[in-house]
Amino acid sequence: MNVMDAHFRSFTREVLPVLNREGIAPLGMKCFGDSFILKSNTVKPMECLHYCLNLPIAVQITGIDNQQILDQALEAARTFKPLSEPEVAGILERTRPAALQGKFELYKTTAHFDGTAHNPQELG
Numbered sequence: 001m002n003v004m005d006a007h008f009r010s011f012t013r014e015v016l017p018v019l020n021r022e023g024i025a026p027l028g029m030k031c032f033g034d035s036f037i038l039k040s041n042t043v044k045p046m047e048c049l050h051y052c053l054n055l056p057i058a059v060q061i062t063g064i065d066n067q068q069i070l071d072q073a074l075e076a077a078r079t080f081k082p083l084s085e086p087e088v089a090g091i092l093e094r095t096r097p098a099a100l101q102g103k104f105e106l107y108k109t110t111a112h113f114d115g116t117a118h119n120p121q122e123l124g
Contacts, residue, residue, distance in 0.1 A: 001028050003043050003051050004099035006092050009108050025058035033105050040098040049076035054083045
């Protein structure tokens with residue numbers, strides 16, 4: 001779930017409401033789409049993090065691999081305040097043109113993140 005998900009094959013719109021209704025605690029992932037979303041130049045990292053923290057999820061998994069990214073995640077947690085509807089709408093409006101084809105959400109459109117596609121021997 002991320003700032004582009006709402007526009008293309010949306011987990012946030014199609015699955016998240018069902019999980020919440022059924023009492024299943026959703027785990028947020030792909031906040032940055034492995035940096036591809038940031039490469040779209042439509043949003044800043046803190047906007048991505050705050051947007052995801054605003055969703056009805058149990059936890060946001062950010063993929064921390066260095067001190068700078070850890071500091072960024074801690075800052076996002078410290079500074080987070082629920083986003084207003086106009087703030088969410090503004091983020092989604094800015095990301096919409098880049099998001100429509102899913103080109104920045106490679107985990108939805110390619111085998112780039114599919115471990116079995118890269119390692120078919122693991123399928124047995």
